[in-house]
Amino acid sequence: MPLPLAAQSALVAAAVAIATATVLLLVPWTPTPRDRFADMVLANATIYTADPARPFADAMAVRDGRVLRVGTYESVKELNGRHTHELSLSGNVVLPGFIDSHVHFIDGGFQLARVPLRGIRNKDDFIGRVEEAVRDKHPGQWILGGGWNNDFWGGDLPAAAWLDDMSPDNPVWLSRMDGHMGVANSLAMKIAGIDKNTDDPIGGTIMRTTGGEPTGLLVDTAMKLIFDVIEKVSNHERREALLRASKHALMRGVTTVVDVGSYFPGTSTEKTWQDFADIYEWAHSMEKMIMRVCLFFPMPTWSRVSDLIDEHGRSLSQWIHLGGVKAFLDGSLGSSSALFHEPYEGDPGNYGLQVTDLDSLLNRTLESDKSGLQVAIHAIGDKANDLLLDMIDKVVDLNGVKDRRFRIEHAQHLAPGAANRFGKHGIIASVQPDHLLDDANSAGNKIGVERAERSSYTFRSLLDGGAQLAFGSDWPVYYYCLSGFRHQPSTSYPNRNVP
Structure with a gap:
């Protein structure tokens, strides 16, 4: 048959x-x-x-x-x-087979087994999904999940008050879909020592009520306060996350990924190295690798990456390739922390967050570049991209012209003329079309319709400016994979007249 x-x-x-x-x-x-x-x-x-x-x-x-x-x-x-x-x-x-140029692969594998909040359209369904998870946990166990997008239910942000009644005995942490914001319940904040006297960390924000009390929302580097106290995950669970992620990708025709890891400024750089040793090297030694990965490591550890490449070469095997180092300049649009020249709509004091000191970033980039490492730096807002393009000019002036294949991750919102600067140094614009699909109805609310249509997702302008485009999904920030190919063409997008 x-x-x-x-x-x-x-x-x-x-x-x-x-x-x-x-x-x-x-x-x-x-x-x-x-x-x-x-x-x-x-x-x-x-x-x-x-x-x-x-x-x-x-x-x-x-x-x-x-x-x-x-x-x-x-x-x-x-x-x-x-x-x-x-x-x-x-x-x-x-x-x-498709090559996905930007994923957080192990995190994606974990997300597949945690509280799924992607696509939730209202507060009641959000709460109901968490209630289901609490019923399956013993007191004291963490409830972890993510994928929520407050734009789907009108923009109101969740808070600890949404979660406390249903989870008095379980700490809860639920990340927003972009990974730059999350919500904790009161028990989780108590464990982390977060109260009205806790200062905002550099590059992060503890969102508060008018009385100064934390709402439960943590943005960018402030999330580390929770990450430091979440119960440790066993090696077995971490390895299962890789196998789960690999099967998930292969089912969608993705056979190679660029894994940019889970490092964010303020968090430990060791997690990426532990993932490399405990998960990827284990999978290779046990012949469990079923797809190819290109790994990027936190830029603060550039010398370790250089030493590893000197010892083993860039390819440990046909399955594992050592790509380079990654750093961050700003946050994300959805969490109102992408760095812009102009303020966010309705929030005149908020221009976004610069999450890394520029002098430190320049010095590490210079050293990484001298060592022959490929450099990838996250920049979403137009000011973040301008700062990064200026920095790349300095790197080229100081280290000389060569085939460095510098990557700007996202290059999502560009000031006038910025797209034309990519070709000068052969910069790769590592972009994610699915971000465009998600932001179609929210970018105008965040930065104004005129700015959104003028400066957002300028793929055609980047190509015309000589940029090399590399498309990726940013999974699990966005559902894996290739949903852009299936999206309704009638949808109105920012910069919708630019193919």
Whole structure:
């Protein structure tokens, strides 16, 4: 009995994409005579080859996760053996595996097993979802989750008061979808020692009532106050998060990710290194890696990354590549902490947050760049991007011209003329189209319609200015993956006339 069309598509996404991506990333491989027969032959397909001379083929043979041959069915059928599984795709499209240029991979794996608040549209459903989680926990256990977006229910921010009645015996921490804000209940704040006398940390905000009492909302570096007291997760749970994330990505045709980690200014840099040693190196040694990762480490630890590359090279194996270092300049639009030249609408004193000292950032960037490391720095607001572009000019002046492939993560809102500066130094704009989809109805409220349409998500202008565009999902900030390809084209976006 033939497989249903949906099952065929899932099989292609999960199996064939892996094989195709392998060919794209590895040196050519020629099978020996004993290996000449395929494990699988895809027939009657529309296979995108990425070869301009022959962009499409109708058959493909695969063995041991590698593509043996792509072409006509006549050219492939000789690789059919007794144990070859032939799958007719009835004309369905086969694509190479996708490479996601910006994810927080381990965090995404954890989020899949925690309180899911993505897509919640009102306060009652928010509370109900947390109540369900509390029923499954013993007193004292943490309730962790995230993905909420207050724009979906009119903009009101959640508070500890929403959570306290249902969770008197369980500390709660629920992150906003952008990862730059979260809400804690009163018990969690008590454990963390947060009260009206707690000062805002540099680069962060404890949101308060008019009387000065914390509301439960923590922004950017203030989140560290909670992170420091959340119960530790076992190595087993952390490793399961990697396996869960990998399967989740492969089911969507993503075969390679750039994992920029979970470091944020004010948090420990050691977590990323522990993830590397306890999760990635373990998975590699136990042959548990099923997709390729390119890892970025916190910039304050640039010398350790340089030493690691000197010792092992940039690729530890076909599965694990050492990418470079990452830093931050500002927060996010959704949490009103992206750094702008002009204030947020309705909040005249708020221009956003600069979360890193510029002199410190410049010095570390210079050292990282001298060591040959690729540098990636988060900048969302127009002022943050201008400051970063100015800093890159200084780095090039001091360290000289070379193929450094500097990455600006997000490059979300740009001042007039900024897009034209990317090409000067071959800067990569690591952008996330799904941010555009989410901000379509909120950017105008945050920074004004005119500013949003003029300066937001200027992909076409970046291309015209010579930038290299790298698309990513920012998972788990946004649901994985490729939802932008499915979004309704009638939606009105900021800068909607710019393709």
